[in-house]
Amino acid sequence: MKVQVFRTPQDTAAAAAEAFAEAARRAVAERGAFHVALSGGSTPKLMYAALRDMKVPWQRVHIYFSDERTVAPDDEQSNYHTAKVGLLDFVPVPAEQVHRLKGELDPAQAAREYAALLPAQLDVVLLGMGDDGHTASLFPGTDGLQQGGRVIANEVPQQFTWRLSFTFEEINAARERWLLVTGAAKAPVLAQVARGEGDFPVARVHDPVWYLDAAAAAELPKSGRRAQS
Template identity: 80%
Template structure:
């Protein structure tokens, strides 16, 4: 398990931001651009603030999203909205290089439309993990866990809603997968994943890099 453990959520976010900046510089040099998918959650918000202060070749960055709620772009629940107000409004990314999922559309249509704008391969997919072990909008017991393709509409009965989400095929096809996880509530699930137990959706992410705070890592075996 490739884990990077830091004392606090802020330190975890700062480290992820530094890794993002380094990946962007490397990708811009080697391939001309960084194609990265963002996620929702509290830790990415801290990362966004940190990124605003770093040396990132923003004109060479293309932004995507790993999942989205079925809301419009100005809704505070929108992952796009969170990224916009936390990061995108502050950095010089050309508007045409910011690709949001259109959560206000029919979910199936939005998923099909989004699959059509994705690059052949993403460089980095940033993900979080819920207390129930879900990642992106691939929740336990939902049909999306076993769906193929690149982007899907996934009904999430436990949330009484639909979500738009990358599939595991799409997530695992990226060059790198980063999981940003903080808080003691996540510790039991992480410990089960290490033991190969639980059958949690996040366990299907292949060879991820885990950015953890000490609380989330609290139940992991000591190194």
């Protein structure tokens, strides 16, 4: 595992923000644009705040989302809404370069439309991990774990809802995959994933870079970590 451990969630988010800015500058220099998929969760909120004042070539950044709830874009549960109020309202990304998953549409239609507008390859996909080991909206026991293609509508019975999500095929096709995981509640599952135990969806993400705080990493072996201050 490529693991970086930081003291607090704030430190973890700041490190991820710095890596985001660096990856954006590198992608723009090499390919003329940076195509990145954002995720939901609490750690990205902290990352968004850190990114506001960083040197990022926003005019060349294209924003996507790795998953979305089936809600309107102004709903507080919407991943797009979280990114908008936390980051996009503060930085000069051209509006036409922000591509949201349309959670207000029929889920199957929204998934088809989003798959059609994605670039050939994303530079970075940002992901989180739930206490149950899910990532994006690929939850344990759901049909989406077995589906191919790029974007799917995934029924999540344990949440009594449908979700829109990248498939593992799409996630693993990106140039880089980053998992931002913080909090003691994540530690037991993360330790099992590190040992190759269990059948957690997040284990299907190929060769990710893990950005962890000390609480999430508490049950990992000390060897193999890159500890940060």
